[in-house]
Amino acid sequence: MDKNDFNEGLLGFLDASPTPFHATNNMSMMFKNAGFVKLEESDKWELEHGKKYFVTRNDSSIIAFTYPKNKNYVMFGAHTDSPNLKLKPNPVIKEHGVVKFGVEPYGSLLLNPWFDRDLSLAGRVSYLNSQNVVKDALIDTKKAIAIIPSLAIHLDENANKERTVNQQSDMCPILTTNEEFEFDEFLKWQLSKLDILDVKNFYASELSFYDTQKASYVGLSDDFIASARLDNLLSCYTGMLSICSISDEKPMLFIASDHEEVGSASTSGASGSFLENTLKRMYSDYDEYMNMISTSIMISADNAHAIHPNYSDKHDKNHAPYINRGSVIKVNANQRYASNSKTISRFMNVASSLDEPIQQFVTRSDMGCGSTIGPLTATRLGIDTLDVGLPTYAMHSIRELCGSDDAYSLYKIILGFSE
Numbered sequence: 001m002d003k004n005d006f007n008e009g010l011l012g013f014l015d016a017s018p019t020p021f022h023a024t025n026n027m028s029m030m031f032k033n034a035g036f037v038k039l040e041e042s043d044k045w046e047l048e049h050g051k052k053y054f055v056t057r058n059d060s061s062i063i064a065f066t067y068p069k070n071k072n073y074v075m076f077g078a079h080t081d082s083p084n085l086k087l088k089p090n091p092v093i094k095e096h097g098v099v100k101f102g103v104e105p106y107g108s109l110l111l112n113p114w115f116d117r118d119l120s121l122a123g124r125v126s127y128l129n130s131q132n133v134v135k136d137a138l139i140d141t142k143k144a145i146a147i148i149p150s151l152a153i154h155l156d157e158n159a160n161k162e163r164t165v166n167q168q169s170d171m172c173p174i175l176t177t178n179e180e181f182e183f184d185e186f187l188k189w190q191l192s193k194l195d196i197l198d199v200k201n202f203y204a205s206e207l208s209f210y211d212t213q214k215a216s217y218v219g220l221s222d223d224f225i226a227s228a229r230l231d232n233l234l235s236c237y238t239g240m241l242s243i244c245s246i247s248d249e250k251p252m253l254f255i256a257s258d259h260e261e262v263g264s265a266s267t268s269g270a271s272g273s274f275l276e277n278t279l280k281r282m283y284s285d286y287d288e289y290m291n292m293i294s295t296s297i298m299i300s301a302d303n304a305h306a307i308h309p310n311y312s313d314k315h316d317k318n319h320a321p322y323i324n325r326g327s328v329i330k331v332n333a334n335q336r337y338a339s340n341s342k343t344i345s346r347f348m349n350v351a352s353s354l355d356e357p358i359q360q361f362v363t364r365s366d367m368g369c370g371s372t373i374g375p376l377t378a379t380r381l382g383i384d385t386l387d388v389g390l391p392t393y394a395m396h397s398i399r400e401l402c403g404s405d406d407a408y409s410l411y412k413i414i415l416g417f418s419e
Contacts, residue, residue: 003408006241007217007225010407013237014215014227018122019208020060020080020258021138023233027240027256028056031064034244045281052248055278059124059136060258061268063278064243066251071283073251073296074417075383076242077270077373078235079260082228083109083396085171087121087207092183093172099181100172101146103209107261111165113398118144119173123207125187129198139190144212146173173209211398222404223324230400232260234390235301238407242414250418251296253279260302260373270373276380297343297384299414300374303402304328304361304389319362321391324403326357327410330374330387338374343386350416356409361389 017023031054032038039045039055047053047067054064060080065073085103093100105111122140129135148171153159165171175181184202191199215227236256243254259269266272283289307320321328329344330337351358363369374387390410393401 058268065253071292076239083107302372306391336371337387338378338385
């Protein structure tokens with residue numbers, strides 16, 4: 001696979017994955033096509049060496065693994081969720097001649113970029129059918145059904161100076177001027193497009209707004225890729241392709257967890273038991289399990305802050321990653337990242353052998369440092385862990401920007417690890 005093929009697949013994956021549910025479903029289909037056998041957590045597992053498997057939890061997290069006799073695993077971790085505006089349970093607000101939806105910010109999102117965007121809605125809906133069975137379905141309206149209009153500058157003279165955004169009152173997307181709108185009828189319409197007609201009652205939904213603008217190249221020489229949800233579908237795609245590209249006899253595991261943006265404390269988050277449960281079912285003998293843990297490595301991949309050319313003072317100048325100059329090793333003295341000298345050296349050695357560039361990121365000492373799934377996984381499993389990332393601008397905006405070279409470079413390094 002060359003870089004152009006890699007990036008074209010990435011653009012399609014980004015557009016097809018507006019929520020963690022859709023991303024997980026798309027990865028599931030990819031694994032099935034690549035010969036992975038689907039497992040159910042509720043079933044008894046009878047694993048066979050030489051085969052490869054995948055399993056999901058909550059429809060929003062996924063693990064795929066090869067199962068050779070060799071137990072020196074390269075594990076690659078990412079997360080499926082991104083900051084967005086989630087629909088509240090009773091979302092409909094009818095006032096001032098329009099119908100709008102009440103929303104709640106999910107994660108630490110930049111609010112201002114959400115104004116004046118063509119918004120669609122997607123996620124999971126749970127309903128009761130005529131046989132009194134609760135069913136789930138994924139919906140995606142795809143077309144622009146809503147918008148959050150800005151307040152005209154004539155009505156806000158400080159708009160370009162000190163504008164603030166109230167999350168409760170300022171961020172409600174408007175849908176229609178038809179005040180006869182009913183939410184349940186809207187959901188029925190969406191399910192009917194999936195040929196789901198047997199709906200007795202709606203129970204709950206997890207729906208998120210997203211920008212309808214497609215992922216695309218940007219730049220005179222297609223230097224950049226602009227898209228929603230680069231954090232962290234960029235890493236999900238890289239890990240997914242990596243495990244699909246290696247031999248069945250190479251020990252590799254890929255995990256993409258939900259809820260990283262809100263702390264990972266859930267059954268399907270990195271603080272939950274999903275990965276540990278799966279590994280212990282793979283190796284039920286404790287000594288064999290500990291041998292696998294002690295000889296394996298976890299590469300936690302999440303986006304890194306590229307030095308912003310207009311705000312360069314926000315970076316430590318000796319640890320400021322550049323776009324299209326390679327993967328970023330993330331280090332923090334207070335263990336906000338799990339990288340240590342041993343795991344860093346292993347990554348550098350593989351990258352060097354492939355002549356792939358690498359960079360290092362340390363946040364300014366006078367600024368807070370974010371974290372990711374690396375320390376959580378290292379703590380829960382006791383596995384040697386490295387935190388890496390791909391340099392990005394505008395992280396947590398509705399539209400983020402990365403380089404068109406960097407993800408493909410990380411993909412080659414991960415394949416090099418498996419060798």
